[in-house]
Amino acid sequence: MVKFLMHGCNGKMGRMITEIVKGEESAAIAAGVDAYTEVPNEYPVFDAIEKCDVDVDVVIDFSTAKAVDGLLDYCVAKKLPLVLCTTGLSEEQLKKVEEASKEVAILKSANMSLGINLLLKLLKDAAKVLAPAGYDIEIVERHHNQKLDAPSGTALALADSINDELDNEYHYVYDRSQVRQKREKKEIGISAVRGGTIVGNHEVIFAGTDEVIEFTHTAYSRSVFAKGAVEAGKFLAGKAAGMYDMGDVVGL
Template sequence: MEPVRIAIAGASGRMGRMLIEAVSAADGLVLAGALDVAGSSAIGHDAEAFLGKTSGVAITSDLKAGLANAQVLIDFTRPDGTMAHLAACEELGVKLVIGTTGFNEAQKAQIAEHGKRVAIMMAANMSVGVNVVLKLLQSAARALNQGFDIEIVEAHHRHKVDAPSGTALAMGEAVAGALGRDLKECAVYGREGITGERDPSTIGFATVRGGDIIGDHTVLFAGIGERIEISHKATSRAVFAQGALRAARFLAGQPAGIYGMDQVLGF
């Protein structure tokens, strides 16, 4: 069987390099393209040079050149960059795994529209563990639907630009959906000053940013006399890379549409 040809966006970034290293070591996958922003010092260099290897794939800012030989692009960049990559992927018939977070509602609508013509796998978190936690949260929320206040606490490194994290929001959506609520109406994203008593119908979010924390998430169900905490802590970005490769293998065989990690994992 021919290997799946993978392109990586943000090739010189922390996550981009992790993805390139993972593809290099994986069976059934081959690096076919590497993208980075114009002006990056990495442009023109071999994508695997940082590993002391030669892949024959040069990092480029030319989307058409970088995607010309690829079947699937894996993108963990920023919303504006991902939207540009998506338009190029649709034009060239390249499928797209999106790990980028922080999209606004208009961008989400555009992604859904593109999904009518190209296969897209989109997830706030590619970790297999996080996606198992999302399923656990649905069960917990249904069982703890009375007498428990729900708070979501997340922590990430100092360089993260969006808050709350996409994973925290996905956890909120999982809980709200299980309870029959709309997260847009019941989420509380910050508290300061005299706030009054807690509204039991709300789902609270707290955000921590600092150091090199890769990603910690805890959902707290606080009742009277007891509390339950469901947590996931990432200690390496490798978990996101491995999940993304699993998603790319899945997506390679799919028709146009929007897919999630629940489908990749067979949930």
């Protein structure tokens, strides 16, 4: 059985993962870490990760960017694999993640959903055919009104997946309101919508002459991300040091 340390256990995603793991026969949460410790849990919870002395196999993280530095130090010191789900990391933190991956296995993905990770592959195939034919590429992402970052990490991952296939010849445009000019051919427009309780919706548009092809992914609850994180944690147990993503988990 794989034993998890849930970093950010009392947040929305941490609580959801806790409930999902209860139904798992091959995994269990052995301990949690959260600055807020007043929520009752069936496992010990520490208010700081350096206080955790419970034996675990993998750390699953859904916390905040400011907690990631200490988390990386802990995982390297304890030689623990890490499923890193926190977004909005700085360039300096991303470099620290790369350095830590030389010592331990780290799985980092902009989106833990199986569907999104399949979509990343499909977009590469579409871009290979449609971009040379002159189709314009636009991405529209929609999230709840509490989301801090815009555009979403998933929208950027979708754009990067397309751009990688196009030899990174395209540039990203985030706001057309200040530019009074025609759209350039080699650009990917990315628009962010924030409102209500939208969990997550991503639409990728390939617009050609008299034809539009659209790829849409909608998450109706956060459980799709929580389930993906659990599967990632089980996958990462015992893996050699290095960087992994959800493509490795689902075999894409």
